[in-house]
Structures are given as structure tokens and as C-alpha cells.
Amino acid sequence: MKCKSDFPNSRPERKKIVLAPLDPVHDVGLKLIRRKLVERGHEVTLLPPDLSPEEVVARAKALEPDFLMVSRAISYGTSELLAKFVDLCDASGLRERTKIAAGGLSMRPEMAQELGFDAGFGPDTPPEAAVAYVEGREAQAVECERPMSKVDLTAGFSYEFRDKEIGDLCLRIARQLVNWAQDKTSPGVERARLRLDMEEARAAGDEKAASEIREKYAGLCGGEVERWYRTGEPVAHTRLLSDREIEEISRLKEGGHSGDYPRSQDILARYNVFIQYGTGCPVMDAYHINLSLAFGARGVIHFDPSWGARTEGLLEGAWSHQHDGTVLTLDNLRLIKNALLPGTMWQVRAHRGLNTPETVILAHLAGADLTKINIVYGSLGAGTDPARLAVDGIESMRLAARFGLPYDVVTNEELCGVPAKKAFAGMLIVATAGVLLGGRPILQPLFANSPEAIIAGLTEDNFIDFNAAKMEVLREIIDAPIWPGAPVGFLTQSQDRCQSSTMTALHAALALKIGAQAVTIASSDEAYAGGPITAPARVDTLKTTAAALRFFGSAGISPSRKAKDIAQELRQGILDVLKAVAERGDFVASLYEGLLGDKEDGAYPGRAGRDTVKVK
């Protein structure tokens, strides 16, 4: 149950309340409630904790209160004690005028009802809910506080370089990149245009035109996707969703929300925490999304299958996929969009493969709020040819700017072993190109125990300094939003759910406490799932993240002196990399030649889409 923390201004009718701990060690909650009730002007008597149920009933009867509220931790045996207590209240005549309520660990409304209480308050209930109950304001008090409006993560940022030296280099390289791409095209770029035309024709009811465009589109596809367009034979490990499954997603939205949310949502509502989904099945995704939103996630990120990045062309229709990654189609996206609650920020990632521009189109058509584009990671860590992704990436950023879609620029190539200085240089170049194209990029440094950190001993003592240094250096360089991910905590989590959740939560808390605009978290089994990600594992990390944020509160986290040293060294490293790329005078060649990550680092220029770039 959730409750507004601010009370109405008018003074309530004065009520008489008796509070009774039925458990000697569990009267803290009652004392807190007493304080809140007294502040509201009610007459409150807190009974001592060592009374028998009979004595509590006798004392309450003598006081003739409007409410008797008891607290007791529930277990198999103690629940009978509470049921007995309810009988005593009833048979003594106390309930003729007194409402009885119970609170304590494990208490839920269903349990309160089963035991016979008029109301029940569990550990997730704020004391204000008990006060609201006393004042007869349940309807107003039990009110969903899940944020109903979206946040523009880029609002208020000028994208001006604070570090002129680095800024000038980024601008120089980015301009070269944009100019280089200007006269080039690719099947990915062409398909994106056809997709937009096709969907516009469909929307206008011009099926003939749509069909003709579709034929052209199919001619630009490859592999199993082309086969599907030609023969209708499904891509391996996929099947069309049934009508029943499609209906189930709609029903989830219609009836799935009581408005009662866990306590963790109160805390997470103040932050922008994103989770990643992509179970393969849109129905399951819808459940995972709803569960995550209930536990406080503000945003969700669509993950598609890895083969989708390596295959020319995207399918049409509502598909289920047997393995990880939910097939990227407009129908699937629209189904998922239908399951989102108001205020949910939705990112459809487009950063790494042969369908990047078209994915931005689909994100726009489906109503997504954000996308994800990065030329460097996609080229060096995700298998796409650098020239191809440079052309497609520039077109994607152009489209994102046209549709008003902000996008993050990831640095996940760090996971391959690329040092942060190179990854950040690449991210800054791409982000600068994005700004030049009129877009609103969001920097996405990796918060992780990266191979570089492990080898250089940067995280030997703690995981704070290295990550805090990344934030600091980026803020010193440019006035841009920062969204660590994706997700945070890579290579710090183990298969132990407690350990994994804790690491995720602490990384998320660190990012948010030192000023990140958003953060992406994994589920507790994501790194070691060995199978589908489970719903409880999502709850693990959302609740742990809420707990960590509650723990730090406004006290914040202070990195050690070492963070400054790392930041300085990182800044110098970024500068050196940018100088080398600028000197090379060709961004795409720099990718092939390893200036932004080489084989020694673990980065390999991708081969998917090689030799597909054409001059217009």
C-alpha cells in the first residue's frame, strides 16, 4: 500500500486510538505511528508491551477508543494468537464501537482479513497510511504515486564543451565523420526509408503502394529474413503469437494494476532506474515490464535477438522467439507499448547492427521515448563493419533528431578490454556528431569492473573510485546528460543472488548519488542466468537498489583521492586518443586501424555488412 506523505491541511476530527504491541520487541512501528497521530492532534494511548491479549482487551474497553491498533510479527503459531485476540475483542463487545487493525512483518490486507481485523498494515506500509485509515481517508491515501509523467533526461543540458581542447578535437573529428557519410548509403539506410514509406502507405490505407514497397524492401534483406519475405518460412526458433497471447497482453493492461505498489517504489520514484527486457516472448516481456514497474522501475529497454544485428532486414508481425531477445518488429513493439503504464520511459535500442536506422524508425512509429546508437561499440565489440555502421549510425542519429528521440551512446566495448580512454573518446566523437546533426545524445559510461580496471588494479581496493572518476571526467569535459549502464556492475556480479543484487544496487546508488540522470540495472540472475531471466531476479535488484538508495539518502558517497588521479589520467588518455584520431584525419579508418580499440585490447572490427556501403 502506498500513501501520500503530506497530509491534508485541515485538522481532522480528533480520534481516540489505543496502540498495543502484542510482541515485546515489535513496538517501534507503533511508536512511529503514535508520533504521527499525535502530530495530527489525535488522542493516543500506547499500552506497554508485556500485556496479555486479555489485558489489552480489558484496557482498551475501559478507554473506549475509536481504534485499537496492535502490532505483532506473524508466523504460523502467532497467527493463531492474533485470531484469538480478534475473538476476544469481538466477544467482549469492544468491536461494537472500536475498529481493530494489525500491523507487523508479513501482514497484508488478505492476512488481516483472514485473521478478522478491520485493516492490516505490512512492513511496506508507511505510517501515514495508518494515520489516513484512522482519519477515514483510505480512498485518498491509498493512491498510486508511481510517476505518471516522463522525464526528459536531456533537459537543461547545453552540450557545450567545458574542456575546450577536447571539445575542439571532438568537433573536428565529428565533422569529418558527418562529411564522410554525407554521400554514402547502405542497404540499412535504404530499408529504413522504405520502412517509413511502407508504414505511411499502410497508415493511409494504400495497401497497393505498401505491397510494392514491401517487395523492394524484401530485395534488400538477407538470410532467413529475406527467405521469410519470399516464402513465409519462419526464421529459426520463432513462431507467430497466437490471438490468445495477444489478447493476454491487452488484458494485463486492463486489469493488472490495483494501484498498490511496494515500498521500494516510493524510493525509486525519485530516480530514473531502467531495466532491460527481451525474454523472446512479448507476453512474458509484458509481465516482466509490469512487475518491474510495480517495483519502481521508471524505464524499460527493449533487447532484440543477437541475430537481428547480423541479418539484413527486420521481420513483420508479432513473433515469439525461443531464445533471448525479443524480435524487433513494429507489431511486437506496439504490443509491448500497449502493456506499458503511463509515465513509463521506453527505450528501443538500435546501436549495434545492420538494422540500426530502421530500428530508429520503428522506435518512433511505436512511440518509444529513447533509442540507443553507437558506432564505435557496434563496430569494435558487436560485429558490424565500421564503415557500414558509420553510415548507418549517422543516418540513425539524423532520424533520431528528426523524430525528437534522445539516445544514449554506450561504451560497452570496455567489456571486451578496450580501455576507458579509447571508449570515451569514441563515445564523445559519436555524441558530438549527434549534436551536430541536431540530436540529444546521452553519455553512457560503463560502471563495471572492466578488464582494464582488473589488470591495472584500478578496482583493487574499491569499486567507487574508478567509476566516480569516469563521471567526473565526463562532466569536466562536456555539459551533457550521463546515464551509466548498461547495465551497471558488469563483472562484479556472481551467481549468488544476494551478492549480485548488492553489487548492482551499490553501483546504481553510486551513479545516482554522484549525479547521473539515469541508470540501467540488471536482474540478479542476468550475468549467470544459464537460462531465462526470472521475474523474482528482477525484483531482487529493484528492491536492493531501493534499499541502497534509502541507505545513502542525501548523505551521498565520497570517492577517495584516487578518483581524482584516475580522472586526470583518463582525461589525458582521452585527449591523446582524440589527437591520434584527428591526426589520422579519418574516423572510419581509425576504427579499422585500432585507434579506438585494437586487437590487443580485445576489439575486432566487425565483418557483418562489409562492402555494403555505396556512394549515393
Next chain:
Amino acid sequence: MMRVLGIAGTAKNTGKTTTLLEVLGYLSSLGRRVFVTSIGYDGEDFDNITGLPKPRVFIPEGTLVATALPLIQASSVKFTDLQDTGVRCALGRVFVGRASAGGKVVLAGPTSTRDLLSVMKFAPKMCTVLLDGAFSRLSPMVVAGALILATGAARSPDSHRLAREVEIIGKIMSLPVHGFFASGSSPGGDPGSAGRTINVEGGLFLKGQGKELGWRLIADGPGQTVVYVRGIVNPAVFDETLSELEGYRRDPVVFVISHPILMLLSGDVLAWEDVLCRAEEMGFVVAVGSSSELLGVTINPYRPSYESATGRFVATYLPPRTFLDDIRNLTSVPCTDIILEGPEKLRSWLHRYVEKQNS
């Protein structure tokens, strides 16, 4: 006429729902109009505490159900003639509706006697009201004309102890009904041949209250006295009265307790064995103002057992035949295990009850 039949338990997981389902089915098969509600929460998929699966509540077509509105809305059963009873429980307002077809429901009705009486006003005059119990709660069952009690290994795996409990509960439920109190006349007036009267309002359940009553009876002097006790009576507190009177007073005293269920709500029920014997030996009469007929007891060998290694409850069962026979052999109250013996015995109790009511 309206009949009220309660299915009460001695603890959680003693088989109330299973018993309820049999009773519902049987009464419906007789063509009786049934109005069902729960004084707690029943019909959920999994137990609120143990997490173990629970029997679902299936209601036949035409059954009138009083339950919280959100549960009516969530039910697969379509309800017609919905009426707001004005009673609010922990899960929302209690509504009454008629099931247009058979199906599963979750029951969450009025939890206090006062609210139960309000909800029962929505029951038709010619029907049987079925009250589904919760945990070991008994208090609202005072409105029931007849009771079926569910007990079993979840209450105690000790069959001997269970048999003793069943026996003493049976004895308490069979205490003589004292007509004067039962007639609704105000006690405290002239009891006629009964002699003087003492009224004890608020029951006898706090230490010292029994002693105080004893002193009043001693101070009352010789002669027959009728003591009317309205409220809960704890056996140990009642015994205080007997202890005070021991050696001081041998004149007849009739203790009239408003309802036998009020003797089962505080203290160890087994303590009544000695206390009632002692009262009888001292020549005193213990009676009740009104009562509910105990039709029989259903016995359930099921017991949720907590496994500390896994942190979960697991379902365990005592040997059903031995468990039932051990209890049956030690009590005069009719007992059956519905799963082991089938529903025939339970039906025979219900048949007798219905016949008696009809006559």
C-alpha cells in the same frame, strides 16, 4: 425459516474449507437455497502463511455469496442482484450477489459479530446461511444455530490431546440452557424460585475477577444464587471463584454463561475438564443462556511442517486411519475424516439437522 450453520476450526489448516465444500454441495443437492460468507478469507490458491496450495471454494449456481467487492469483480463467476451491505472488511465493501453459474470464488466477509448480523440481513428468510470460519476463530459463530467443528493434526499431532479437546468442547456445547436467561428477560430482576441473582457484565477473563466474584457470593450469604455472566469466561479465572467458595459456601449456585462459545475464547480449553468437574462436585450448576448444536467434528491428518533447511513449509500427513480411530475411540462426539471415509457421515449429520429443523 433461516438456519445458520457454522463451519468452525480449532486452528488454521484443519479442513474447514473441505468441510464447507461438502456442506455446500450437499445442501445444494437438497435444493436448499444457500447464503455463504466467511468470517475471514477463504478460497485463495495458496495459504497466506505457509504458501502451500489450498482447496478452492466452488459454489453451485444460484448460491448467494457475501464477499468483498474486489473479489466479486475478480471472480470468474458472474454475479447478479448485487447489493452493498454497507459493511466494510479489510479487503473492501462486502457485497451480496447471486452466482449465475457455478464456479470458484474467494470469500472474505464480515469479521465481527456485529457486521455478520448486518450482512445476514441480506439473506432471504427461507435459506441456510453457511458461515465459513477462519483460523480458530469462534466468536462470530454465536449466531449459528448449529456448528461443525474442524480439527486435526494442524492443531496438534497428539491424537489424545485432540480427543480430549473435542470431548470437552462437546461437553461445553451441551451444557444445559438456562431458560430464564435465554428468554431475553433482563437478569437481575426477580428470578422467582431461583433465589438471588448476581450479574457479571464484561465476562470473567482477567486474573482476579473470579476471586472478586467469589467474595461477592460469600458476602451474599446462604441461599440459592444465580450468577449471570455476560462475556468471555476463562477457565482459570472461573476456577478462582470456585477456589474462593471452597469451604465457605455449599449453597446451590447456578452459573449461567451467555453462550458456550464464550467459554472457548480465553485460556486452555482443556482446563475446563477439571473446572467443570470441580463445580459439579461442589454442587454448582454451570449452564448457558443459549447454545449452538455441535453436529460433529471433522478430523484432518494434514499438517504443514516447516523445513528450516529450505525455509519452506511442506505438507505432511499423519496416518489417517489410526489418527481418526484414536480420536474417535476417546470421544463421544461424532467424528469423521471426509477424505478417508467419504462424505456420508457428514451428510448424515446434516440430514438429521435439516430434518430436525423441518420438524
